[in-house]
Amino acid sequence: FDGSNENVFLTKHFDKLYHLSRSFRFGSNIANLAQKIIKLNSDHIVTGTEQTHAIRPNSKAYLFRTNAKLFESMLDFAYSNKLRGDRIRINLMKANEDESAYLEILAFLGLYYRHTNYKYYAEHRNIFPAELPASLTQFNKRFNEDRTLTFEDVYNEQYDGLSDDIHSIYTYAKVQKNFIEKYIALQEAINDIYATQEVTAITMHRSKGLEWDDVIIAEPSKLYYADREGTVKRNPNYMQEMNLMYVAVTRARKRLNALAFAADLENESIKDFEEQSFIIGDKENETSQTCVA
Numbered sequence: 001f002d003g004s005n006e007n008v009f010l011t012k013h014f015d016k017l018y019h020l021s022r023s024f025r026f027g028s029n030i031a032n033l034a035q036k037i038i039k040l041n042s043d044h045i046v047t048g049t050e051q052t053h054a055i056r057p058n059s060k061a062y063l064f065r066t067n068a069k070l071f072e073s074m075l076d077f078a079y080s081n082k083l084r085g086d087r088i089r090i091n092l093m094k095a096n097e098d099e100s101a102y103l104e105i106l107a108f109l110g111l112y113y114r115h116t117n118y119k120y121y122a123e124h125r126n127i128f129p130a131e132l133p134a135s136l137t138q139f140n141k142r143f144n145e146d147r148t149l150t151f152e153d154v155y156n157e158q159y160d161g162l163s164d165d166i167h168s169i170y171t172y173a174k175v176q177k178n179f180i181e182k183y184i185a186l187q188e189a190i191n192d193i194y195a196t197q198e199v200t201a202i203t204m205h206r207s208k209g210l211e212w213d214d215v216i217i218a219e220p221s222k223l224y225y226a227d228r229e230g231t232v233k234r235n236p237n238y239m240q241e242m243n244l245m246y247v248a249v250t251r252a253r254k255r256l257n258a259l260a261f262a263a264d265l266e267n268e269s270i271k272d273f274e275e276q277s278f279i280i281g282d283k284e285n286e287t288s289q290t291c292v293a
Contacts, residue, residue: 033256034249061093061200061212063248064219067101068165072172073218074201075182078189089195090186093202093210104133105169111140112173115151124180135163204248215252221245 064070074090081088110128113121121128132140138161142154155162155170173179189195200212223241226232235241249258 033258034246059200059212060198060214060216061202061207061210061251062216062218063202063204063207063251065204065221065244066165066168066219067203068105068168068172069219070201070203071102071105072169075179075186077199078186079178079182081189082185087192087195087197088189089192089198090189091198091200092190093200093206100133101165103129104135104163105165107132107136108139108166108169109173109179111136112151112170113179115143120180127180127183204244207251208247211251211253213253214255214257215248216257217248221248 062070062073064073070092074092078088078090106127107129110121110125111132113124113128139154139158142149142157149157159167176182202210221241221244222235223238223245224232224234249256
């Protein structure tokens, strides 16, 4: 069990070691799918149960590795649903616990538009934080020290001191033409009490101990990464990423969409994983659902 004293395992030989946690409630087919992912580089054995447990019906969650990718994806998701006329409420679950991260992202976007499109920034400046977080004060200071610098100049100069969230949101911002419209759509979706559907968006770190009927892994892991020259490398914190992957793939009760892991699996020479699907029986409704990988 999580938190147990593993010294007990030194006293006797075990053929198999089972790691149990709150995720033990998922079904056997979810366990089979999770096991195929976990076995990339782990001795964890994932098991399931056929027992049924009370859970919110038709619940759906999108899991992200980073706050920035969550924010970007939900901006696009909310805006596309608004254009179609769909009323879907977006629950940014536990976002209040990541408030500093979201404030940093918004503050950076404010700096970006202030120095690249001031008219656009001035029209919507109330959306952005009035004060910069400490992590961005030096970034902003450089513009006052040398007014010939472009935003790209300062970004490249400060690159190593910026977070992964900032690198991601900068790439996103450069290709956006209607960020404000998307941001307004997201706020409307968050506060829409008349929506007919609700989805949850949450980081993998925050999802530990929680479950949903449907889980979509919406962002690839960092088992491998491309450096600034484009060379693909194995993450030096590989096992930490594996642990995060373990949390992510065991949050589903009925359906798990793990296509985001396809690149990782290809790097590990598991070629047939992408096309696999597992049928999961629903005892209560006597129907079947598909768990797609």
